[in-house]
Amino acid sequence: MTVRVAVDALGGDLGPEEIVAGAAAASASDIEPILFGPRGLGALGLRHVETFESIEMDEPAVESVRAKPDSSLVRAVRAVADGDADVVVSAGNTGAMLAASLLHIRRLSGVHRPGIAAVIPTRRGPSVLIDAGANADARPEHLLQFGHMGAVFSEEILGIAEPEVRLLSIGEEAEKGSQLTIEAHELLLASSLRFAGNTEGRVILEGAADVVVADGFSGNVALKTIEGTVRSLLGSLRGELDSSLRGKLGGLLIRPAARRLRSHLDPDTYGGGYLLGLRGLVVIAHGSSSRVAIANAIRLAAIGVEHGVVEHLQQQLGAQIGQRQEPAQG
Amino acid sequence: MTVRVAVDALGGDLGPEEIVAGAAAASASDIEPILFGPRGLGALGLRHVETFESIEMDEPAVESVRAKPDSSLVRAVRAVADGDADVVVSAGNTGAMLAASLLHIRRLSGVHRPGIAAVIPTRRGPSVLIDAGANADARPEHLLQFGHMGAVFSEEILGIAEPEVRLLSIGEEAEKGSQLTIEAHELLLASSLRFAGNTEGRVILEGAADVVVADGFSGNVALKTIEGTVRSLLGSLRGELDSSLRGKLGGLLIRPAARRLRSHLDPDTYGGGYLLGLRGLVVIAHGSSSRVAIANAIRLAAIGVEHGVVEHLQQQLGAQIGQRQEPAQG
Numbered sequence: 001m002t003v004r005v006a007v008d009a010l011g012g013d014l015g016p017e018e019i020v021a022g023a024a025a026a027s028a029s030d031i032e033p034i035l036f037g038p039r040g041l042g043a044l045g046l047r048h049v050e051t052f053e054s055i056e057m058d059e060p061a062v063e064s065v066r067a068k069p070d071s072s073l074v075r076a077v078r079a080v081a082d083g084d085a086d087v088v089v090s091a092g093n094t095g096a097m098l099a100a101s102l103l104h105i106r107r108l109s110g111v112h113r114p115g116i117a118a119v120i121p122t123r124r125g126p127s128v129l130i131d132a133g134a135n136a137d138a139r140p141e142h143l144l145q146f147g148h149m150g151a152v153f154s155e156e157i158l159g160i161a162e163p164e165v166r167l168l169s170i171g172e173e174a175e176k177g178s179q180l181t182i183e184a185h186e187l188l189l190a191s192s193l194r195f196a197g198n199t200e201g202r203v204i205l206e207g208a209a210d211v212v213v214a215d216g217f218s219g220n221v222a223l224k225t226i227e228g229t230v231r232s233l234l235g236s237l238r239g240e241l242d243s244s245l246r247g248k249l250g251g252l253l254i255r256p257a258a259r260r261l262r263s264h265l266d267p268d269t270y271g272g273g274y275l276l277g278l279r280g281l282v283v284i285a286h287g288s289s290s291r292v293a294i295a296n297a298i299r300l301a302a303i304g305v306e307h308g309v310v311e312h313l314q315q316q317l318g319a320q321i322g323q324r325q326e327p328a329q330g
Numbered sequence: 331m332t333v334r335v336a337v338d339a340l341g342g343d344l345g346p347e348e349i350v351a352g353a354a355a356a357s358a359s360d361i362e363p364i365l366f367g368p369r370g371l372g373a374l375g376l377r378h379v380e381t382f383e384s385i386e387m388d389e390p391a392v393e394s395v396r397a398k399p400d401s402s403l404v405r406a407v408r409a410v411a412d413g414d415a416d417v418v419v420s421a422g423n424t425g426a427m428l429a430a431s432l433l434h435i436r437r438l439s440g441v442h443r444p445g446i447a448a449v450i451p452t453r454r455g456p457s458v459l460i461d462a463g464a465n466a467d468a469r470p471e472h473l474l475q476f477g478h479m480g481a482v483f484s485e486e487i488l489g490i491a492e493p494e495v496r497l498l499s500i501g502e503e504a505e506k507g508s509q510l511t512i513e514a515h516e517l518l519l520a521s522s523l524r525f526a527g528n529t530e531g532r533v534i535l536e537g538a539a540d541v542v543v544a545d546g547f548s549g550n551v552a553l554k555t556i557e558g559t560v561r562s563l564l565g566s567l568r569g570e571l572d573s574s575l576r577g578k579l580g581g582l583l584i585r586p587a588a589r590r591l592r593s594h595l596d597p598d599t600y601g602g603g604y605l606l607g608l609r610g611l612v613v614i615a616h617g618s619s620s621r622v623a624i625a626n627a628i629r630l631a632a633i634g635v636e637h638g639v640v641e642h643l644q645q646q647l648g649a650q651i652g653q654r655q656e657p658a659q660g
């Protein structure tokens with residue numbers, strides 16, 4: 001089976017050449033990237049659907065999606081909705097991707113809010129952080145659903161049986177946290193999930209849990225803080241080492257180890273996160289994605305299709321959430 | 331002048347010996363630690379006020395403070411309220427410290443909520459993060475006040491003229507963020523502060539701004555995520571280096587540089603954060619504080635008294651906030 005991956009060629013900070021190069025690199029016998037973008041893209045022999053508008057990174061999400069139905073972003077999303085592609089990848093405006101996906105692909109039955117599931121490479125193996133930034137404001141029942149979606153992701157994509165779920169908060173005790181996390185804690189505890197309580201930012205990278213549930217605001221803060229701290233720390237270490245001959249020699253010797261570590265922790269390794277809770281599969285890549293990151297995001301997208309993530313979510317959410325929650329609202 | 335520092339000898343995860351040792355280390359001609367704790371503390375010649383109860387880390391804040399007026403924590407806080415000490419330091423239950431401070435020391439006129447100001451050692455010098463965890467739930471006007479309090483702290487303690495203030499959010503654009511940050515952004519923009527817009531977790535450690543304003547939940551998540559990421563990353567690097575002879579030799583050579591870096595980024599360096607917005611000075615140290623951290627927290631406390639942080643806050647907040655905000659509520 002060949003997975004058809006709609007790729008928004010205009011998303012991303014590094015320009016369309018980088019996206020096209022990434023798509024070309026990911027193209028394989030079982031992966032067919034389809035580029036959505038303007039004429040003259042230099043599509044390197046890949047399938048190309050011409051589009052006529054562009055949504056910028058700082059445009060308001062809902063308005064831009066409504067105003068620009070012929071943008072590369074909206075057309076790529078619609079390709080999944082219309083059955084012309086199996087999954088869509090964009091490194092563009094996250095809010096616009098969410099809005100376009102809600103409008104055209106629509107939510108799975110019973111789902112309140114889609115959430116972004118991002119894979120974090122921890123010392124104990126990969127963890128799923130959900131929501132990594134789709135919804136800046138959330139209610140407790142959204143966090144419960146993120147727990148269910150994260151668990152399905154962990155089982156299906158990462159192959160973890162009965163994943164342990166924890167809630168990101170500011171203290172391990174059940175009563176520590178915001179009104180939101182205190183209420184979400186109770187819902188998670190009463191659920192069928194293997195919920196092990198709260199966790200804190202200080203242990204995320206140690207491998208706090210298989211699934212870390214957060215509202216999209218603090219989840220996004222945690223994710224970006226991890227990335228920034230890794231980058232700053234390695235930069236500072238380089239600076240310290242360059243300040244002495246001994247350090248320079250040491251730096252030369254540790255280079256392979258430092259490189260392994262950096263590639264292990266590099267967000268580009270996973271390329272992006274899934275936007276889960278929709279009737280079709282959507283992968284959101286970092287705005288700053290390199291061609292390597294784009295290629296990995298496209299491969300991640302294909303894996304999701306092969307593993308039937310959407311179908312599994314539909315079954316699991318239908319069984320576990322459907323009957324207990326009020327119907328989703330538009 | 332000798333600064334009298336009330337020290338809660340029972341606060342902290344490492345036991346009273348560690349606190350007492352830290353207090354003894356900080357004791358100097360201009361710093362007089364006063365230990366609050368049970369008989370038989372082994373006070374190493376320091377002043378000692380006997381107390382008869384203890385508040386544990388996981389006790390509910392308000393209830394424990396009301397139920398245990400003779401606890402080391404409450405008695406140490408009351409010493410400041412009663413004028414028997416100039417400042418209080420505790421590594422104990424943060425919620426209980428907040429509750430005891432609100433009850434006995436009380437808020438400065440016009441202040442809605444006290445906030446924890448934590449110093450983060452960035453690559454461009456120290457930044458103040460406020461609120462680093464006093465209030466899990468916040469309103470936009472609280473964030474505005476945190477901005478003012480952080481600016482006073484930055485000027486008085488860190489010596490930064492006209493500090494630049496930014497708001498922690500999940501995108502740099504004004505319209506990106508939660509309902510809370512979007513509204514707080516508007517208030518900060520309209521204020522007399524040198525507000526430079528939103529910032530993100532990925533640049534905190536690079537030195538995003540002199541003052542980073544956050545609600546206590548995401549501020550605490552960011553702070554703990556930085557600490558945890560630094561620890562995990564250095565641990566992973568050590569593991570990588572130990573796996574080969576070349577790595578081991580390199581590790582030996584880079585040890586001084588790595589140690590400088592670790593001590594620069596070590597949260598123990600600052601020892602704790604100020605709880606600002608009260609009629610007296612309160613320093614909250616990490617629960618896991620070592621004797622070094624406790625000694626540094628006591629020195630930080632003394633610096634705050636010498637610089638008249640409370641008096642400056644009162645003046646500045648009176649001038650900048652007092653007339654514009656509704657009266658504080660109990």
